[in-house]
Amino acid sequence: MFVTVETAARTAPAAVIVAIDGPSGTGKSSTSKAVAAKLGLRYLDTGAQYRAITWWMLNNGVDVADAGAVATAAAKPSIVSGTDPERPAITVDGADASAPIRTQAVTAAVSAVSAVPEVRARMTDLQREIARSTGRGIVVEGRDIGTTVLPDADLKIFLTASPEARAARRSGELKGKEAAGLDATREALARRDAADSGRTVSPLAKAEDAHEVDTTELSLEQVVECVVTLVEQVAGDGPAPATGTADRAGQSA
Numbered sequence: 258m259f260v261t262v263e264t265a266a267r268t269a270p271a272a273v274i275v276a277i278d279g280p281s282g283t284g285k286s287s288t289s290k291a292v293a294a295k296l297g298l299r300y301l302d303t304g305a306q307y308r309a310i311t312w313w314m315l316n317n318g319v320d321v322a323d324a325g326a327v328a329t330a331a332a333k334p335s336i337v338s339g340t341d342p343e344r345p346a347i348t349v350d351g352a353d354a355s356a357p358i359r360t361q362a363v364t365a366a367v368s369a370v371s372a373v374p375e376v377r378a379r380m381t382d383l384q385r386e387i388a389r390s391t392g393r394g395i396v397v398e399g400r401d402i403g404t405t406v407l408p409d410a411d412l413k414i415f416l417t418a419s420p421e422a423r424a425a426r427r428s429g430e431l432k433g434k435e436a437a438g439l440d441a442t443r444e445a446l447a448r449r450d451a452a453d454s455g456r457t458v459s460p461l462a463k464a465e466d467a468h469e470v471d472t473t474e475l476s477l478e479q480v481v482e483c484v485v486t487l488v489e490q491v492a493g494d495g496p497a498p499a500t501g502t503a504d505r506a507g508q509s510a
């Protein structure tokens with residue numbers, strides 16, 4: 258009998274919860290979206306939520322250096338995240354915020370806003386609610402997902418990469434007027450790492466039971482394959498059939 262592999266696909270594990278943490282430029286977003294799309298899981302970018310609340314603070318004249326002012330305003334904006342890995346979406350008070358949350362102004366302010374306990378409490382509640390309400394399983398990426406937001410996640414991944422690789426990836430993305438040199442990008446990343454790792458509440462940290470994956474020398478495809486294999490193992494599906502990358506790339510959630 259003739260069997261084609263065109264319809265061969267990775268199985269979607271039932272309601273598996275995957276936490277992917279790590280510093281900027283290690284590949285969290287790209288990996289999380291691709292893993293979710295391949296396995297038919299939902300996807301949540303918690304960094305986008307912290308960026309969204311920061312964008313709102315900047316737009317509404319809140320001094321982001323004043324933790325008290327940020328805390329007082331923390332409950333005001335309505336932030337809604339989509340969970341389709343093919344079409345990540347985020348709105349603030351009903352307005353599409355996908356583009357403005359990626360500006361340098363937001364990037365420069367986000368660590369200060371996300372260090373405020375009232376902001377973290379609100380975002381953590383929102384993230385848990387989204388993870389709980391998806392019946393299909395979800396990949397959630399951020400800084401504190403494995404340690405604080407979803408400590409009972411079925412699988413925890415902590416991505417790392419050398420500062421040089423991370424800066425090269427980030428400055429490769431920032432083309433046009435916001436592009437910064439490699440050194441400036443590396444310094445900005447180091448400052449954000451220090452702020453995110455040094456804050457009192459829920460700092461960027463690897464959970465004890467997380468799998469650490471150093472992505473410095475790996476292609477994105479290799480990282481995705483590694484995480485997909487780990488998800489399949491925890492979901493008890495065993496090794497997946499060997500299909501070509503192109504066969505799997507077209508799957509959607």
Ligand SMILES: Nc1ncnc2c1ncn2[C@@H]1O[C@H](COP(=O)(O)OP(=O)(O)O)[C@@H](O)[C@H]1O
Pocket residue numbers: 279280281282283284285286287288426427430472475476477478480
């Ligand atoms: N393993 C990898 N090798 C090379 N480039 C990568 C790799 N993983 C991600 N990238 C690229 O690096 C940039 C940052 O990746 P991203 O997924 O946004 O990281 P993070 O979410 O951790 O900040 C993107 O342009 C992405 O395409």
Ligand SMILES: Nc1ccn([C@@H]2O[C@H](COP(=O)(O)OP(=O)(O)O)[C@@H](O)[C@H]2O)c(=O)n1
Pocket residue numbers: 280281282303304305307308367368369371372398399400401402449453
């Ligand atoms: N779970 C999370 C996710 C992001 N963040 C904050 O949000 C910022 C932006 O996160 P991000 O994931 O969009 O950052 P990039 O890695 O894309 O540059 C981080 O630098 C943290 O300050 C957080 O505190 N906790």
